[in-house]
Amino acid sequence: MSPATLDSRLDGVVGGRTASALEKAFEMRTVRDLLWHLPRRYSNRGELTPLLGLPIGEHVTVLAQVLDVRERRMQRRNGKLLEVRITDGIGTLQLTFFNQAWRANDLRAGARGIFAGKVSEYRGQLQLQHPDYELFDRNDETVGGETIGELQKEELDQAAARAFAERPVPIYPATARLPSWSIQKAVELALDALDAVEDPLPREIRDAEDVIPLAQALERVHRPERDDEWRRARDSLRFREAFELQLALLDRRRQLGLAAGTPRPRVDGGLLDAFDAGLPFELTAGQREAAAAISAELAEPHPMHRLLQGEVGSGKTVVALRAMLQVAEAPVAGPAGDGGGQSALLAPTEVLAAQHFRSITEALRAESASTEALRAESASTEALRAEPASTEHSADDAPGHDLLDRVRPVLLTSKMPVAERRRALLEIASGSARIVVGTHALLSEGVSFYDLGLIVVDEQHRFGVEQREALRLKGAEPHVLAMTATPIPRTVALTAFGDLETSVIRELPAGRRGIETFAVPVLEKPAWAERAWRRATEEVAAGRQVYVVCPAIADNTREEGDEDPAVGSESGEPGESGAAAARPLASVEQTLAELRARPDYAGVGVGALTGAMRPEEKAAVMRAFAAGELDVLVATTVIEVGVNVPNASTMIVRDADRFGISQLHQLRGRVGRGEHPGLCLLLTTAEPGTVARERIEAVAATSDGFELAERDLELRREGDILGTAQSGGRSTLRLLRVAEHGELIEHAREVAAALLDRDPDLEGAPGLAEMLRREAEQRRLDNLAKS
Incomplete structure (x- = not known):
């Protein structure tokens, strides 16, 4: 096979079947795509363990010799099972491999090596399924021209076993059909096939930032011998990611500034x-x-x-x-x-x-x-001055x-x-x-x-x-x-919108009376929840109006496009317990019925607004509410932005824990827009100490949107902020975490800006120029702008 480059197709390096699986699971097509699929963590195999008394459910590393190997057809599904029995001279252990008959060529009787995996039990027999292993080569019986004795062999085996046990094991983001060990094998094939890698980062920047060469970083991040190797490789690759991203954003800002457009100047007196x-x-x-x-x-x-x-x-x-x-x-x-x-x-x-x-x-x-x-x-x-009128401006x-x-x-x-x-x-x-x-x-x-x-x-x-x-x-x-x-935290703005000029308006117009926000724990303080509904009638009696916001329209039917931070953590949301996620959502339909059935709401005009209504119905409801014909508007988050009814002074949010921080901050901005101060009551069933409750308490603690944006960033992964759900792609950041690496992002931007000041067209850094061309083709920068 000819040497591969980072741009080589995967099917020519790892085989068509594996390449197809990698593309389907992770959209990988080139060696570059595969090698930038970085380990999410590293596992240590740990101390060598004797085979007697192995703990079930724990990861172990053993030094042993193969006793025998047999292959049999599986009874309940298609395929064959390879069973390998090993011993350390005292106890025995079984290794099992599904549909991997080729391993019998390595694991012959008498072969010695180190085996690592998670201990499980099947029909009373302890086993390791698909373990990592490394065999000792016995073809060479001499070291330095001297014949190796049995004692020396044992010492070499022990030394090799210790080195194997201490070597970090990369654990990759994987799928059920493409496990981590399969990805690791594909990565090793790619690294072995890789020709010399041209480093796009100029030598002076590498030296100044203590960044190791790219080829070395890729080797050490995927095949480290010690923990310090992958840590330094990861840090080097993280700087590269921050630098290349900021360089691309700054370059695009410069290119946008060079494009020809039509000037639209202000006209005096116009x-x-x-x-x-x-x-x-x-x-x-x-x-x-x-x-x-x-x-x-x-x-x-x-x-x-x-x-x-x-x-x-x-x-x-x-x-x-x-x-x-x-x-x-x-x-x-x-x-x-x-x-x-x-x-x-x-x-x-x-x-x-x-x-x-x-x-x-x-x-x-x-x-x-x-x-x-x-x-x-x-x-x-x-x-009055008896002066003639100007004929120039009638x-x-x-x-x-x-x-x-x-x-x-x-x-x-x-x-x-x-x-x-x-x-x-x-x-x-x-x-x-x-x-x-x-x-x-x-x-x-x-x-x-x-x-x-x-x-x-x-x-x-x-x-x-x-x-x-x-x-x-x-x-x-x-x-x-x-x-x-x-409001967007500075590090997010630099990462997602670094190619845009930014203007920030922090202060509110004069005359705004402010908004008080309170968390109302429904289960702990049921009387508080009842008081919230009575407070709404008091506002109506005083001539003011009230919003009631619900996360669902009816029967757990959410408004299209709404987020639900309580469901699932895979998307980057904090996630909640199964009980909280399974609890029925408060709905507009249910709330409307409850309020109309309350005796104290007998004279209160209550209406509903959802995104599922016809446009003319929505317009009619909003006109009625704006005109004061409705006292209470029960709505979904369709009123989250832009709706302006100055007489609305109070908002009650049901199941407030089902909304994100920024969404709650947006919602409460609908009240307190007139002469009366605003009041926002966040009804929640979230338990104290949960992330959902922390969100509620954070919103209640401050009305500063910029402070809340930082808190929001702390509570959830930035994948939710910088992902690419709108364009259908995967998350674009690999090692950068904007909540953790703000200083690195800002420093990388300074380094990138200095380079562009010296060399705007990157004539002295052709590798970076090529990187920018590739970024433009893949539109990665477009995918970032999702905040």
């Missing part, structure tokens, strides 16, 4: 000035800083790629609307008369899209009225005359009536609609923009890579603003 003049409040310092950065980037001849993150209720939508108005008035020729670009605001749900559309429409209408009032006052003052053609008419926002969803949808599509295609708000319907082929200048993706983690790209391709390198109300 729409944006009119909007700002009519604002009934002052922007916070964070809003002003983010808005200034966005405005400057929109004016550049390169597309903006910025992430805007901020607390729930921090005013991100106002900042985004200002950006859309700047694009709407930028001088671009078109059929809309005076030109201007279009903006598309992509929202994950119909409820949120409708809320955004209403908010934008109302804001533009209010600013238009305010601007007209200011203009009328100004005109009166001018008339009342009819002034930029601020009617913002709503100038911008003509439209809403597009997949379930709109046909006539409305056709009208919206025409306004989008003609360019007359400068602001387009929609759901996934914006991504369909039938939607065509005249001049898409800005994309705003709200709750961007709800959209897959391909979905965001589909919208971007509807314009000519449009500017992109991604928004999230889930």
Whole structure:
């Protein structure tokens, strides 16, 4: 077989059958894929154990000689069983191998070696199933030209046995059909076939960071002789992963900055000035800083790629609307008369899209009225001074005359009536609609923009890579603003969004009264739970409104797309006991019936809202709640983001332990948005000391979303944050753990930035340039952006 490279196909190295199994289980196709499938831990075989009195269920290592070998057909399933009996001169032990007759060529009677595995019992006989073993070669009876005596042989056997017992055993992520030992065998075949490995990391960086060469690191991480070998190899590979990832992110940021785009500069005295003049409040310092950065980037001849993150209720939508108005008035020729670009605001749900559309429409209408009032006052003052009115900006053609008419926002969803949808599509295609708000319907082929200048993706983690790209391709390198109300820890931001410029809004607008949050342990304090329902009626009696949130619609039917941290730990969630996971979920249907049956709710207007309802039903319910016609709204997490009813002061979350930290923080942001302080009551049946209870208590302890984001990262693996569920791939991080390796990630970024400053095109590091090309082809960076 010819020497293999890291890019060689696996079937030519490990055989077609094994290669097929590896591809099916782990999407491995090349030697590189296999060798970067790193051990998840290492097992020590331990001290040598005599065969008499072996403990069942424990891992043992024994020094023994083969007595006999026999092969027989299995009775209850197809295949053959190889049974090998070994002895240490006192006791005996059986080794069993399923469908591995070829091992009889090694394990002949009289062969001596070391055997390691887990002791089990079958029909009264102790055995090791599929044990590790290493046989002593007796073909050479001399050492240094001297004949070996029996005593010397015994000493050599003992020394070899001790070395074997101390050698770490790599344990790989495996499947039922592809166990760890099979993967280990494939790895060894690949390492043996591997030709010289070119190290992409420059020598000066390796020396400065104490990183061992790549070939040596791969050998030692997979076939270590001692624990210190795999530890150093793992540390070296972890630095490489952090460095290469940050290098790729920084390079992509640079490439995005070099792309040609259409500048959308601010127009003095235009729409944006009119909007700002009519604002009934002052922007916070964070809003002003983010808005200034966005405005400057929109004016550049390169597309903006910025992430805007901020607390729930921090005013991100106002900042985004200002950006859309700047694009709407930028001088671009078109059929809309005076030109201007279009903006598309992509929202994950119909409820949120409708809320955004209403908010934008109302804001533009209010600013238009305010601007007209200011203009009328100004005109009166001018008339009193007997000065002639300016003919250059008449009342009819002034930029601020009617913002709503100038911008003509439209809403597009997949379930709109046909006539409305056709009208919206025409306004989008003609360019007359400068602001387009929609759901996934914006991504369909039938939607065509005249001049898409800005994309705003709200709750961007709800959209897959391909979905965001589909919208971007509807314009000519449009500017992109991604928004999230889930604060992101710095290490996660550097790892998932390191190619984006980031703006952060931390403070809340003036006048917000704050939200108090309390954990209500239902089983321990049943009276507290009853008090929660009575407190809701007190809020209604005072003229305020209440949300009740449930994790299910009916009969354990969850809202589509909802997460359930209480189910399963394989996905990276903390997981709970079987009893907690099996407990029926509180549902909207059940809660609605319970509240309507309570005597103290006899005069209370109670309604329901779920994602399963028809669009017109959802819209009607939200209008009724916003108008105060409903006192209590029982809903799923469909109200998690974007819903804005200032009179809603209280939220009760049932089975709060079934939600994640960020989701609870988002939910409670729906209250306390008006003149009344907010109250959030988290009802839970989680037991004290469980991870679920820790989540509840963490949310109750602070309203700081950034602090909660760090706590969330501590409580769950980052696979849930940085995985690739939206694009169907596997988790992209191998050795990096953002909760643990923040300092390493930041340091690797500094090293990568310094290299790009010295050598932007990596002419002195062709291996790294090739790595970047490969990363771009595999779109690994796209898969990271899932937070």
